[in-house]
Amino acid sequence: MKFLLTPDSNSYKRMTNAELEEGFTIPELFVVDEITLTYTDVDRAVVSGVMPVSKTIDLPTHKELASAYFCERREVGVINIGDEGVVTVDGETFNMTNKDSLYIGRGSEKVSFASKDGSTPAKFYLVSYPAHTAYPTKLVAQENANKLALGEQDQSNKRTIYQSLCPKTLESCQLVMGITEIESGNVWNTKPPHTHARRTEVYMYFDMPSHERVFHFMGEPSNVRAVVMKPETAIASPTWSIHSGVGSTNYTFIWAMGGENQEFDDMDHLTLADIS
Numbered sequence: 191m192k193f194l195l196t197p198d199s200n201s202y203k204r205m206t207n208a209e210l211e212e213g214f215t216i217p218e219l220f221v222v223d224e225i226t227l228t229y230t231d232v233d234r235a236v237v238s239g240v241m242p243v244s245k246t247i248d249l250p251t252h253k254e255l256a257s258a259y260f261c262e263r264r265e266v267g268v269i270n271i272g273d274e275g276v277v278t279v280d281g282e283t284f285n286m287t288n289k290d291s292l293y294i295g296r297g298s299e300k301v302s303f304a305s306k307d308g309s310t311p312a313k314f315y316l317v318s319y320p321a322h323t324a325y326p327t328k329l330v331a332q333e334n335a336n337k338l339a340l341g342e343q344d345q346s347n348k349r350t351i352y353q354s355l356c357p358k359t360l361e362s363c364q365l366v367m368g369i370t371e372i373e374s375g376n377v378w379n380t381k382p383p384h385t386h387a388r389r390t391e392v393y394m395y396f397d398m399p400s401h402e403r404v405f406h407f408m409g410e411p412s413n414v415r416a417v418v419m420k421p422e423t424a425i426a427s428p429t430w431s432i433h434s435g436v437g438s439t440n441y442t443f444i445w446a447m448g449g450e451n452q453e454f455d456d457m458d459h460l461t462l463a464d465i466s
Contacts, residue, residue, distance in 0.1 A: 194216060195213075199431075216230075217420070219394070220240075222241055238316035241311050245304075249261075249266075249301035261296055261297060265318065266316055269354070273307065274288075277292055277294075277301065278303075279298050280299055291335070291368070293327060293362060315444055319364050321362075325362055332354065332369070336354075337350065345381065347372075349371060349376065350371045351370045355368065366446070367445065372441055374440050378435070382434075382462055383433070383465065391445055392445070394424040395421060396443065398421050400420075403438050405419070410432075419435070
């Protein structure tokens with residue numbers, strides 16, 4: 191397990207681009223036949239990638255979690271961004287196609303991941319937060335997510351939001367998670383930007399050619415910085431930071447949040463005139 195200690199709201203202002211990337215991003219999520227685990231100090235979230243090719247991969251615990259198994263005191267959200275795969279939770283199997291989501295409740299002892307066909311592997315993206323209550327494990331296919339159409343073509347921010355793990359689909363302790371697809375010809379996400387000090391957020395960008403990039407804006411509104419994001423990399427957004435971005439092409443991203451409130455519309459809006 192790797193550890194990401196994010197810089198504070200003052201030190202980020204003096205950091206180079208390389209230092210910003212090192213301090214906030216999670217690169218190389220998907221490695222063949224491995225599970226990557228990164229523990230962040232952003233609400234003690236754990237961010238993970240699993241790409242099984244030739245074997246089944248178990249979800250391990252770690253001494254820093256001080257638990258007999260990973261989900262002893264944690265809940266986990268899983269979204270598959272690859273081809274068809276299978277997640278097994280305490281003997282129950284869940285078939286996941288591209289962009290399906292799975293909620294794994296606290297107390298689930300044995301969790302494993304496999305691809306249906308190793309030549310076209312699944313890519314399981316995981317975000318976990320501490321949990322105080324056990325809720326049932328549940329699969330949410332993308333077509334069963336709560337769907338929102340937002341944005342305008344002339345603002346270059348037309349997008350579809352799939353709220354897959356949220357109060358409208360299931361119960362969780364603090365985790366909410368979903369997918370935003372930017373439509374062709376559009377490049378902005380989260381425009382206008384916002385903050386929500388009551389909960390933190392992790393973004394993971396994907397579904398774009400390997401040479402394209404997303405310019406992720408973060409920081410206080412009065413001192414915004416840009417982090418250049420490659421496909422299939424994640425960034426942790428602290429409570430004091432805005433999170434907004436613009437791509438060199440359209441793209442998709444997964445958002446995951448944990449904190450005081452699970453309501454999607456609970457945010458402190460800004461305008462672009464507030465940004466400097």
